[in-house]
Amino acid sequence: MSAIEYKIGNNLELETVIELYRKSTLGERRPVDNRSVMESMIRNANLVVTAWSEGTLVGIARSVTDFAYVAYLADLAVHQDYQHRGIGTELIAQTRDALKSTCFLTLLSAPKANEFYPKIGFDSHPRAWVMEPRQDPKVHESQS
Numbered sequence: 023m024s025a026i027e028y029k030i031g032n033n034l035e036l037e038t039v040i041e042l043y044r045k046s047t048l049g050e051r052r053p054v055d056n057r058s059v060m061e062s063m064i065r066n067a068n069l070v071v072t073a074w075s076e077g078t079l080v081g082i083a084r085s086v087t088d089f090a091y092v093a094y095l096a097d098l099a100v101h102q103d104y105q106h107r108g109i110g111t112e113l114i115a116q117t118r119d120a121l122k123s124t125c126f127l128t129l130l131s132a133p134k135a136n137e138f139y140p141k142i143g144f145d146s147h148p149r150a151w152v153m154e155p156r157q158d159p160k161v162h163e164s165q166s
């Protein structure tokens with residue numbers, strides 16, 4: 023397989039990103055059918071690292087951050103055909119490289135990836151808390 027190229031930036035086609043979410047299986051847990059939410063997720067993320075193989079998007083690490091104190095890694099996804107080749111690890115390494123050395127990196131793991139994060143240096147946190155949205159993001163505005 024050819025070398026993987028990594029880029030930083032969120033100037034990405036919505037359809038291309040949605041396709042990757044589906045191909046990685048993360049699409050099962052993200053609102054891929056709600057285009058306005060997906061569009062907002064991409065346009066408002068301020069640290070997006072992507073992995074490319076011969077022009078095909080094969081991985082993404084999408085974070086929201088102040089760059090100095092904390093970054094929230096909202097999505098990490100690697101195309102199923104490209105998993106277990108070190109791409110997820112490299113996407114996180116490049117995310118960290120873009121942050122100041124004073125910056126925490128935090129995330130909520132998908133069930134399938136829960137065993138992945140300790141392997142690459144994350145510690146679990148017993149006091150993480152979540153407030154559910156008022157409306158299911160998977161439901162289209164027109165349906166609600």
Ligand SMILES: CC(C)(COP(=O)(O)OP(=O)(O)OC[C@H]1O[C@@H](n2cnc3c(N)ncnc32)[C@H](O)[C@@H]1OP(=O)(O)O)[C@@H](O)C(=O)NCCC(=O)NCCS
Nearest residue numbers: 048099100105106107108109110111131132134135137138
């Ligand atoms: C989780 C995911 C991003 C990992 O990406 P990847 O490119 O396959 O990971 P890497 O190749 O860098 O793997 C690094 C190590 O973690 C292991 N690993 C990879 N995926 C794993 C998983 N889901 N569970 C446990 N270990 C995993 C690899 O075997 C490797 O270990 P090794 O060095 O001992 O061989 C990718 O599998 C994925 O996109 N999964 C579906 C979407 C998802 O769940 N995303 C996470 C949302 S929080």
